[in-house]
Amino acid sequence: MNEMLETIEERAEYVPCVDADRFRAAMRKVVSAVHIITTGGPAGRAGFTASAVTALSDQPASLLVCMNRRTATAGLFLANAQFCVNTLCAGDGALADEFGGKGGAGGRNLTGPRWREGWRGLPALQAAAIAHHCLLVKALEYGTHYLLIGRVVDIDGDPADAMLAYINRRYESIDLAGS
Numbered sequence: 001m002n003e004m005l006e007t008i009e010e011r012a013e014y015v016p017c018v019d020a021d022r023f024r025a026a027m028r029k030v031v032s033a034v035h036i037i038t039t040g041g042p043a044g045r046a047g048f049t050a051s052a053v054t055a056l057s058d059q060p061a062s063l064l065v066c067m068n069r070r071t072a073t074a075g076l077f078l079a080n081a082q083f084c085v086n087t088l089c090a091g092d093g094a095l096a097d098e099f100g101g102k103g104g105a106g107g108r109n110l111t112g113p114r115w116r117e118g119w120r121g122l123p124a125l126q127a128a129a130i131a132h133h134c135l136l137v138k139a140l141e142y143g144t145h146y147l148l149i150g151r152v153v154d155i156d157g158d159p160a161d162a163m164l165a166y167i168n169r170r171y172e173s174i175d176l177a178g179s
Helices: 002-012 020-027 074-080 093-099
Strands: 035-039 046-050 053-058 061-068 082-087 115-117 123-125 130-142 145-156 162-167 170-175
Touching: 035 074, 035 093, 035 123, 046 061, 046 093, 061 074, 061 082, 061 130, 074 082, 074 130, 074 145, 082 123, 082 145, 093 162, 123 130
Parallel strands: none
Antiparallel strands: 035 046, 035 082, 053 061, 061 145, 082 130, 115 123, 130 145, 162 170
């Protein structure tokens, strides 16, 4: 199996991919949930907005989170080896922008009434629709990003009737009340 994977990687090096502008234009048409990924621990506390989050496996329960390697707080996530995926509700666009770095310092304010302590002290959003508390089990480098694989050790939240989604460079509300 390992030999097969190595052959796949070697072959991929010789096949060109589409250019970044064309890829980003296509991805703008894909609807994604919006999350604030937080960490806390001995290395410090930090957070960032992400839409590149997906379930990886249910045995063991795990998530995959993509984090830009150039983000100033990437080292904190790797050093703390734990993170929380806070899925946002409709109407949380301003919060997503804050942690996406729009209009200022980015997501460093993880204190105050909108935050609580989660598993092992992880900052968790009080009003998150879902909060997945994860132990970082693997971080892989690929292109411009780290792929963070987290084992889900706890789940909580306040299920909402509408979730925040991102498509075509803007936030939209996805109504879940009828589902």
